[in-house]
Amino acid sequence: MFGENFKRKYALTHQGVQNVKKGTFWTVIVNIVVMGGMGILYLLMNHLISLLIKNQAEMNVLVIIGLLIVFVCLSFITHLQQYTSTYGLVYGEVKATRISLAEKLRQLPLGYFHKKDIADLTETLMGDVNRMEHVWSHVLGYLYGSYISTGIIAVFLFIYDWRLAISCLWGVPVAFGLLFGSRQWTSKASQKLKQAAIQVSDGIQESLENVREIRATNQEETYLQGLYQKIDTHEKVMIKGELVAGLFVNGASVIMRLGVATTILVGVHLIVQGQVDFMILFMFLLVITRIYAPFDQSLALIAEMFISQVSANRITEIYDTPVASGEKTFKPKGHDIEFHHVSFAYDLQDVLKDVSFIAKEGEVTALVGPSGSGKSTCAKLAARLFDVQKGKITVGGVDINEVDPEVLLSDYSMVFQDVVLFDDSIKENIRLGKRNATDEEVYKAAKAANCDEFVQKLPDGYDTLIGENGTKLSGGERQRISIARALLKDAPIILLDEATASLDVENETKIQEALSRLLVNKTVLVIAHRMRTVQSADKIIVLEDGKVKEEGSPEQLYKQDGLYRHMLDLQNESAKWQIDA
Ligand SMILES: Nc1ncnc2c1ncn2[C@@H]1O[C@H](COP(=O)(O)OP(=O)(O)OP(=O)(O)O)[C@@H](O)[C@H]1O
Numbered sequence: 001m002f003g004e005n006f007k008r009k010y011a012l013t014h015q016g017v018q019n020v021k022k023g024t025f026w027t028v029i030v031n032i033v034v035m036g037g038m039g040i041l042y043l044l045m046n047h048l049i050s051l052l053i054k055n056q057a058e059m060n061v062l063v064i065i066g067l068l069i070v071f072v073c074l075s076f077i078t079h080l081q082q083y084t085s086t087y088g089l090v091y092g093e094v095k096a097t098r099i100s101l102a103e104k105l106r107q108l109p110l111g112y113f114h115k116k117d118i119a120d121l122t123e124t125l126m127g128d129v130n131r132m133e134h135v136w137s138h139v140l141g142y143l144y145g146s147y148i149s150t151g152i153i154a155v156f157l158f159i160y161d162w163r164l165a166i167s168c169l170w171g172v173p174v175a176f177g178l179l180f181g182s183r184q185w186t187s188k189a190s191q192k193l194k195q196a197a198i199q200v201s202d203g204i205q206e207s208l209e210n211v212r213e214i215r216a217t218n219q220e221e222t223y224l225q226g227l228y229q230k231i232d233t234h235e236k237v238m239i240k241g242e243l244v245a246g247l248f249v250n251g252a253s254v255i256m257r258l259g260v261a262t263t264i265l266v267g268v269h270l271i272v273q274g275q276v277d278f279m280i281l282f283m284f285l286l287v288i289t290r291i292y293a294p295f296d297q298s299l300a301l302i303a304e305m306f307i308s309q310v311s312a313n314r315i316t317e318i319y320d321t322p323v324a325s326g327e328k329t330f331k332p333k334g335h336d337i338e339f340h341h342v343s344f345a346y347d348l349q350d351v352l353k354d355v356s357f358i359a360k361e362g363e364v365t366a367l368v369g370p371s372g373s374g375k376s377t378c379a380k381l382a383a384r385l386f387d388v389q390k391g392k393i394t395v396g397g398v399d400i401n402e403v404d405p406e407v408l409l410s411d412y413s414m415v416f417q418d419v420v421l422f423d424d425s426i427k428e429n430i431r432l433g434k435r436n437a438t439d440e441e442v443y444k445a446a447k448a449a450n451c452d453e454f455v456q457k458l459p460d461g462y463d464t465l466i467g468e469n470g471t472k473l474s475g476g477e478r479q480r481i482s483i484a485r486a487l488l489k490d491a492p493i494i495l496l497d498e499a500t501a502s503l504d505v506e507n508e509t510k511i512q513e514a515l516s517r518l519l520v521n522k523t524v525l526v527i528a529h530r531m532r533t534v535q536s537a538d539k540i541i542v543l544e545d546g547k548v549k550e551e552g553s554p555e556q557l558y559k560q561d562g563l564y565r566h567m568l569d570l571q572n573e574s575a576k577w578q579i580d581a
Helices: 004-009 014-053 061-107 110-115 118-160 162-169 171-181 183-209 211-216 220-272 278-320 375-382 405-409 426-431 439-448 452-456 475-489 505-518 531-535 554-560 563-580
Strands: 337-345 350-359 364-368 390-395 412-415 493-497 523-527 539-544 547-552
Touching (some): 004 014, 014 061, 014 118, 014 278, 061 118, 061 278, 118 162, 118 183, 162 171, 171 183, 171 278, 183 211, 183 278, 220 278, 337 375, 350 375, 350 539, 364 375, 375 493, 375 523, 375 539, 412 505, 439 475, 531 563, 539 554, 547 563, 554 563
Parallel strands (some): 364 523, 412 493, 493 523
Antiparallel strands (some): 337 350, 337 390
């Protein structure tokens, strides 16, 4: 019952399954103890009726009081155990699930995050885990416990009087049948609800991220209208979903309760026939109330379980995604990066087609080409952020597809245009390059990257908090911090996406100076946007439409009079226009 399928179905950890087992056990005990309470009530009634009618005591009052005290104590202890083994333990399960999901996400290839919507992933980590929390704590143990305890009690009822047992229990399978039959509707409604919720969080995230562009283009009203519509749709889908679930749950509850009427009818008939006495019917009616109470709640819980299945599936889907794995050791012979007939597509269409080139250690290799020709894709593949689909990429002769991405990336530093900074101090942002770096090492790297001058002007120097994603810094300053990080890391391979944003001359010179210190003796692959950088490169790879069009030194390519020469002339022309203007 609690095997691997159960674990997958409810997206539980191993410990979570153990907790559900405990919760189920204590629910069974609680239900049986409460049923014992009904037994004491029956004995008390029997005793009182005997006193009234026959004027003789059935039992010693002290025994009844003693039983009552035992019942109260047992009830308290078992309820407490049930509480701690369900609600108490679930927070541990929530924490363990979020940590194991985060750990899994950490191991997934970066390509996964390009395909997945970030709002969707956040919804799984927060919303889906929250929904499952309720299922893990309130539903599973309670439901399975109720099935087992009712099964045990039903056996006793059948032994006692099968006719009354059937008349009081027939409604249970019918009500559950109705609910299970409704599963396709509730699942569909819940899927729609999840989609609508993702649309809303997507919309909110997008509007917050793009608030500057929305205001700059005067689109606030139009944009908000779209967002309000998404919120409106979410509300409608939610109400419809509740209606569907409510209809079936209440229908099932009414059917189950019809069992009270049939028990009374059959019971009275049997009493009139002299086949049972009133106290038996009274006992069955007491038992019914106790059997129905957990099942009544179970009906709502089952509906919730169906709805939550969407969340469980979304969590399991992350667990099932294959991770980017590989050897934990990486010992290349040098750090030449070589592309061997590499082809690659993000979706269906090939973005790189049979690309081959070498970026040598100690040299700067520049990738140039029109926008969309595949320059950034080459850089991403070189760092195994995505896996190639045809051909291979080697570093120092080692196929990078066979190396664990985390181990591989320890040999890489990446300096991209869109520098990502964390809401922390400047010092800690630089220290990301080398976690165990001393403060002195951080300051040295910052100086070499020309950060020191602007940092000294900040109120708390290197301890200044830079705001979320470094909003308090200029583009040039952010880029210098990322160069400082790379200097600190001192990795043998540098992937550099040259800034396209027009930096002022002073900033540009400072960045160039910082870079010249960073690039010495490294394997440098630069996505070049300005021809000035390209001219000082050792080798240029010209890409067009995902293919290598030209390859050679700047002088060789200039003489070839091909695409490179054409791009160079165009950029010189545009520079001339800018100066004239
Ligand atoms: N994550 C992605 N998913 C799907 N397609 C993508 C993705 N990233 C890039 N592409 C597509 O791959 C092609 C090559 O993109 P790439 O970014 O490598 O070009 P690029 O030469 O670096 O362009 P640019 O100079 O404009 O940055 C483009 O057609 C682009 O639309």
